[in-house]
Amino acid sequence: MADTIVKPPTEEDISRAEMLDLYRLMLRIRRFEESVYRKFHEAKIGGYLHRYDGQEALVAGIIPQLQLPHDKVLCTYRDHAHAIACGTSAREVMAELMGRATGCALGKGGSMHLIDPERGFLGGDGIVGGPIPVSVGVGFALKYTGTNNVCVCYFGDGAMNQGGVHESLNMVGLFKLPVLYILENNRYAMGTALGRSTGQPDFILKANAHGIAGEVVDGMNVLTMREAANRALAHIRETGEAYFLDVECYRFVGHGIGDDNVGGQKLYRTDEEVDKWRQRDPLLQIIRDLKERGYISEEQIEAIEAETKLEVEDSIVFAEASPEPPLDSLYEHVFSE
Amino acid sequence: MADTIVKPPTEEDISRAEMLDLYRLMLRIRRFEESVYRKFHEAKIGGYLHRYDGQEALVAGIIPQLQLPHDKVLCTYRDHAHAIACGTSAREVMAELMGRATGCALGKGGSMHLIDPERGFLGGDGIVGGPIPVSVGVGFALKYTGTNNVCVCYFGDGAMNQGGVHESLNMVGLFKLPVLYILENNRYAMGTALGRSTGQPDFILKANAHGIAGEVVDGMNVLTMREAANRALAHIRETGEAYFLDVECYRFVGHGIGDDNVGGQKLYRTDEEVDKWRQRDPLLQIIRDLKERGYISEEQIEAIEAETKLEVEDSIVFAEASPEPPLDSLYEHVFSE
Amino acid sequence: MAKMRYLQALRLAMTEEMERDPNVFIMGEEVGQYQGTYRVTEGLLNKFGDKRVVDTPISEIGIAGMATGAAMVGLRPVAEFMTWSFAMSAMDQLVNHAAKITYMSGGRIKCPVVFRGPAGVGTQLSAQHSHSLEAWFAHTPGFKVAMPATPEDAKGLLKTAIRDNNPVIFMEHAGLYGSSGEVSEDPDFTVPFGVAAVRREGKDISLIAYSRGVAMSLKAAEILEKDGISAEVIDLRTLVPLDMDTVVASIRKTHRAVVIQEEWRNAGFAAELATRIYEQAFDEMDAPIQRVAGADVPMPYAKNLERAAIPTEHDIVAAARRALS
């Protein structure tokens, strides 16, 4: 069951329009993250900041396949991409990152706590492993209310060492709940390489041990990712049981702002390694595939870049022009009515 | 690797004296537990009370094989047997259960917190799964100080659903620490049968998933248990790596005082099931084996019963005659000097 | 009205709310087939089936997360901790998730979940099974904290908790489960949060308590009465929200107070209570507020030590006398 690397789908499986959409979404995420990084260094954004560069396919290959807002998405602090893929506007995300009243969490959440429940996005989470126990309840509720919907729950390789994750996988296995686990297996938890944090590196065996089926997926290729996601989602909707995708991927930049300089990353990985993975950049691959199929022209590439740039810049203008949250909102939202 | 049921050893493996010792130890435990139960119902003992009847082989087959006090033992609240096997006197155990100053924890611990560090017994623990994280540190220290010793850590099938257990097994697998895990797999966690609490019932797969090798053992037969323990201990002392024994066993009585009446247990198991397991009573089996080998006479059986009874009664007399802890010890031992 | 025990009142509250609202469900360790460790949920599995009465593995993190997640998308879970002592394993899910999600989301997520179970000292359960930890939860913004002292409140507060749109820490007291009293059988009967009850009127001193401390205070008041001392007994009912109006009104009358809690003294809730009284009524105080609390030791097993570690009505009487001397 472990270690099945799924083959990319054939041309028939995906239309030109869909492929262009995947490209567009991944590009929007990449450009958004790059701009966020600049804004952080201009001190417009504070706190911690975790970019998704390199992992775009994990979001683009899955979230558009969902029936939002009825399906639900949970993820980690590395959550900008997930919000955007769920349909939260770049404006609302950027405003949240800048701590503005117009942000998707009214400026109260920040980078690690983007959220958009009306779109099915139940939010990022600053605690490693934190969303997985929550996913048990979301999956339970989807089943309890008699829907055919799925909760998609993202988490990192480092999170596999959190006890709460194991309690939860076991409960999901036992109760047979409709949850799709996406292990964003980028090989590092901060500065800790996979092999230095796990007693046994085949995560599918860990999922299986709790009664959850799963497989390894190449997450650098969005088409492969998309196909695996579709099969997993179909499996869950048919059987009502969870599925676990251990997705091979890589973050091109530092863990966060603390090691975004190369010196920081040199403590735990080499330039050569980063370069090697950059050759599998999901954006390069989709561009190549689009071109090979004759689905895209240079003009279109430029046009998409331009429209993406516009969107990101608009989000910055919007956020910077937005007010800070009113001071008297400090004590609001501690409780719901 | 999973599911290997170890064969009982052949006659050559064990001397008559050793076999008699195993019998004596198991009988002492059984009779002690029976008397403890009576004393509870006389209100001489308070709190929770968890008996080991039926599981004696898990203690008798392992603890005498250890190099105490250099090897270390950790276990659950179901810990009277472990204390006795480690060499804590019945007097000290009984006095602790009666909350007396002469108890092994000066009356402060009670039934769930028996302890005797000078004998290598690091204590029972009232929190399900609680001792396993501690075992990581004990194993670490044994390795750090350059010994060849082993930490033996007992826990229940219900504890396999605790997150801390998984964090710890993974760390022990990763750091390659000398810990022998004994899963007291008595098929029930209070009123919850195995299949109602785990998404996947083969616990060896759970251990393997964290990089720890293991096997299933018949824990109703003390000779089988002893052989498996010896092999596991040899493996650990040789390789320095942990081992996991999933020991098939059964508790003949209720989980604790709350369900010691048959009505309580009927909520979750049948009389027939209990009867079936009682036919595999480790005491019956060893008596049968001793007789078959001509190692024991009826007179000897009676003599051992008599001396055991004497020991248990002596412990009761001792405990009842012992003073309560002095009231001014209330604030003692919050801190060490 | 019917006479019933505290634990029956709790069960009745759950039964009525489950009948009223199909989104309410029960979950926890041994709540179903085993009929509840303390029999609080007895009969509910039979009545409502295993869809709505869910037995879980011994996984406190998973339980807390499952309840939180289900509440985030519209269900109303009532999750039992077999005892509150075991909630310690789940503090991250409780505090970082249940208590904060509403605030972190700018109010976009509601989290109507009740965490309930027995707290406090039992009988010789020793160090790891004798907590209530209300101070920890009261310290954490985002939780409401209810600690009923009577069967009627057990029912009325639990119904309010289940209907509340926020995470409620509902701490019962194992030592009160068997106590009985008159309880309304009206399914519309609830007890609001944040309204303390004056359990006994008095004019010389205010005894301010909650949970089992209320019964102790009433006994103390009777003893004091024999000496001609008239003690007012206030039952806070909920620590968050806290009804300081009732407390301060009492203080304005008596000018002396004893604050009572069973849990460890240091940084316990009684300190908060005393501090708030001084903050709001310093000039009214004729004597220092006396604090009655558990000893700052892990709970010892031996009967005599356990007795010495927890407060009794005699400690309250002694404290009252100090305040009046």
Add this chain to the structure above:
Amino acid sequence: MAKMRYLQALRLAMTEEMERDPNVFIMGEEVGQYQGTYRVTEGLLNKFGDKRVVDTPISEIGIAGMATGAAMVGLRPVAEFMTWSFAMSAMDQLVNHAAKITYMSGGRIKCPVVFRGPAGVGTQLSAQHSHSLEAWFAHTPGFKVAMPATPEDAKGLLKTAIRDNNPVIFMEHAGLYGSSGEVSEDPDFTVPFGVAAVRREGKDISLIAYSRGVAMSLKAAEILEKDGISAEVIDLRTLVPLDMDTVVASIRKTHRAVVIQEEWRNAGFAAELATRIYEQAFDEMDAPIQRVAGADVPMPYAKNLERAAIPTEHDIVAAARRALS
């Protein structure tokens, strides 16, 4: 003496103690190869090797248990929580095991372990990364709780913590890591637990604080001085044990006090402090004790809201003026 930063002082304390005692070792997430998330442990892996500087998985329960277990059999672990916020996942191991094993064993087991790491509010780290939780730990018998305010104390208290035979909760403040001051380089220099420091003498009012609150109080004292108000600033250094003698001596002089904490107000440590002052010096108080504390809200992300949620020197000044009015 040498001028160094707070985090360097911590590192020096660990280095000296590791050199002194081979049973001392360092463990935690990213303490080794990554050189420490906040660089507190920078260089220690190179110096002492991976036997004594142990990188762990992201497993807070396992970390707490490993440290506790190792301490129970004679080692002296110094375990880092990347931030104290993450210790919430480990509360059961910390409270039910580390803090209680000595008592539960009738004193037969020692547990000489230090849990350390940054606590308190950083800069816009938002709701899940801004805790200190000292009130929880102070509430729990069996822990000592140290919260150094200066580089010299960072060194001296950490050395005392490592040599102590009990579990010590050692809370650094991320906002102080960069602060610098004179620190003794004598390897025998330690700062004892339970001895508060009078950081500034004064006669009109006592400002009682710890951790970052001390620097805020000193700034407040300077502002007050301009108005001719002489404020005494007391740095508690350790909350358990707590040096009430120094506090009460100050109160006897000033008769007025402000108690300061950064964490949530409700049931926070400042309430304990205020309550104890009243218990021991009620008759000395000329005005109600003023409490300065964090807002009772999960920490908001937006800069302006975060600023409003945490206390500043101006809040202390305002509180002092209230106490003096």
